[in-house]
Amino acid sequence: MNLKGNKYGTHRVIEPKGVLPQPATIVDNDMNKLYDNEILIDVDVLNIDSASFTQIKEQANGDLNEIKSIIKNIVAKQGKMKNPVTGSGGMLIGTIDKIGSELAGKINLKEGDRIATLVSLSLTPLFIEEIIDIKPNIDQVKIKGKAILFESGIYAKLPEDLSETLSLAVLDVCGAPAQTERLVKKGDTVVVLGAGGKSGILCCAVAKQIVGEQGMIIGADYSPANIERLKQTAVCDHAISLNATDALNCYETIDQLTDGKLADVVINNVNIPNTEMGSILMCKDRGTVYFFSMATSFTKAALGAEGVGKDVDMLIGNGYALGHADMSIDILRKDEKIRALYEELYT
Numbered sequence: 001m002n003l004k005g006n007k008y009g010t011h012r013v014i015e016p017k018g019v020l021p022q023p024a025t026i027v028d029n030d031m032n033k034l035y036d037n038e039i040l041i042d043v044d045v046l047n048i049d050s051a052s053f054t055q056i057k058e059q060a061n062g063d064l065n066e067i068k069s070i071i072k073n074i075v076a077k078q079g080k081m082k083n084p085v086t087g088s089g090g091m092l093i094g095t096i097d098k099i100g101s102e103l104a105g106k107i108n109l110k111e112g113d114r115i116a117t118l119v120s121l122s123l124t125p126l127f128i129e130e131i132i133d134i135k136p137n138i139d140q141v142k143i144k145g146k147a148i149l150f151e152s153g154i155y156a157k158l159p160e161d162l163s164e165t166l167s168l169a170v171l172d173v174c175g176a177p178a179q180t181e182r183l184v185k186k187g188d189t190v191v192v193l194g195a196g197g198k199s200g201i202l203c204c205a206v207a208k209q210i211v212g213e214q215g216m217i218i219g220a221d222y223s224p225a226n227i228e229r230l231k232q233t234a235v236c237d238h239a240i241s242l243n244a245t246d247a248l249n250c251y252e253t254i255d256q257l258t259d260g261k262l263a264d265v266v267i268n269n270v271n272i273p274n275t276e277m278g279s280i281l282m283c284k285d286r287g288t289v290y291f292f293s294m295a296t297s298f299t300k301a302a303l304g305a306e307g308v309g310k311d312v313d314m315l316i317g318n319g320y321a322l323g324h325a326d327m328s329i330d331i332l333r334k335d336e337k338i339r340a341l342y343e344e345l346y347t
Contacts, residue, residue, distance in 0.1 A: 002101060005035030009150035012125050014079070021080070021150070022123035029079035029125040029148075036102040037151040039109065043094040045165065046071075046121065046141040047172045050197065050271035051294040052083035052090065053139040059085075068131045071141060075128050082122035088294035089121030090139070092147060093158065093168045103151065114164070116171045117147070118154040118325060138169060138346050156325040162332065169346040170328050173199035175317060176269060176292045177206045177331065178324035183265050183288055183315075187214040189258055191282055193244045194269035195219030195236065196226020198346070199292060201338060203267050204235035205331055218257060220244070233337045242278075244270045250278035268293050276301040277308070285311045292317035 005011045008020055012035075015026040034040050048056070048071075060066035075081055081089050096113045109115070117124065125148040133142040149155060158167050176199040184190055190207045194200045200219065208217045219236035221227055222243055230239035242253060254262060262284035268275060273295045280301065283289050289312050291301065301314055332339040 003033060003035040005037040005100070005151070007037065007151045009123070009152070011035060012148065020123070022120065025078060027079040027125050029075070029127045031127050031146040031148070034098055034100055036100040038100045039096060039103065039149040040098040041092070041094040041115070041117070041147045041149060042097045043092050043126070043143055043145045043147050045093050045168060046081060046090055046143060047092065047168045048081070048090040048121070048139045048141060049088045049172065049294055050139055052086045052088045053136070054271045055083060055085050057136060062136070064134050064136065067134055067136070072128055072131060075126055080121060080124055080126050086294055087122065089124070091117050091119070091121060091168070091172050092124070093164055094147065097146070114158045115155045116158060116168055117149055118156055118171060118174070118320065119149070120319065124148065138165070140165060140168070154320060159329055162329065163343070163347045166342055166346045167329070169198055170202070170332060170342065171325055173202065174324040174328035175319035175321055176267070177202040178321035178327050179290060179292070179318065180206045180267055181210065181327070182321070183290055184210045185264070186210060186212050188264040189216045189218070189261065190265045190267065191218045191220060191254055191263040192267045192269065193220050193242070193275060193279060194271065194293070195239070196221040196223060196229045197269055197271070198342070200269045201229065201233055201235055201341070202328060202331055203269065204230070205233070205335060205338060208235055216258070218254065218263070229341055233341055235338070244268070244275035244278045245272070247277035247281050251281035254282035263287060265290065268296065271295055273297065274300070277304045280305050280310050280312060281308065283310070283312045286313070288313045288315065290315045290317065
């Protein structure tokens with residue numbers, strides 16, 4: 001039987017009907033049927049997004065067995081890995097098992113190819129047979145399972161010169177540095193919150209190349225270890241310790257560092273809630289705040305900016321930008337310090 005599928009995967013939506021797979025509460029994760037425009041993947045590793053994994057770890061009090069249980073329960077209930085608290089997912093790597101009849105020969109994939117999906121797990125039909133291992137320090141979960149990639153889904157073939165877990169870690173956040181490249185201009189003052197994390201370092205590296213000697217990159221992070229990583233990779237002019245939930249301290253610190261000028265661009269990569277106002281206050285009027293963090297509240301950001309009289313442009317992080325995968329992988333190929341750090345952390 002040749003099952004006809006919708007380009008955007010609405011044929012897999014169980015509840016509520018009429019919505020796309022990402023906002024759906026339940027999707028069909030029956031892997032025994034393959035629609036004509038779907039790709040079936042044997043899944044090895046899930047990379048849970050940082051905000052989601054942080055929330056799950058807190059809920060489980062750090063207990064690995066409880067983390068496994070929470071993840072399995074989410075997928076069993078919803079048919080996908082969409083954190084009910086954060087609403088976010090992550091991505092995966094695996095091997096192409098089957099390609100639907102409508103796609104066969106029309107895409108640059110064949111059975112046996114190794115890929116990373118570049119669409120969120122919050123919309124990806126997923127079946128977990130077994131959770132084999134969890135690496136809580138890098139948000140990765142090794143599983144035995146299967147997933148469906150829809151016709152509209154984007155992906156990247158895994159590069160041969162990088163380890164698969166390293167590739168997954170970088171590709172999971174590749175939208176952030178790509179969007180940073182679009183936002184930052186020569187001479188800008190740029191603040192990156194969560195700068196010592198895997199997305200933050202890439203954003204700092206891209207921004208530093210663009211702003212030049214007349215610009216300034218301020219990397220802020222709460223973790224002392226992450227501050228050391230920023231110094232190790234030399235991607236910032238200033239690597240400072242900052243609690244992004246303390247809005248007034250954020251403002252005062254950046255006000256002092258910039259002689260009252262504040263930032264032209266603020267990039268928020270923090271994986272915890274309540275960092276909206278700190279980001280907004282450190283940005284100058286008519287500047288830009290880019291919220292890549294999945295812990296961002298639109299309500300807090302919009303009403304908060306209004307409440308303090310800040311005329312700033314606020315952008316919601318889009319995990320997709322044309323060429324974002326190749327761009328991020330190239331950063332590791334060209335920057336030996338960043339590659340060495342990421343190999344240490346993610347392999």
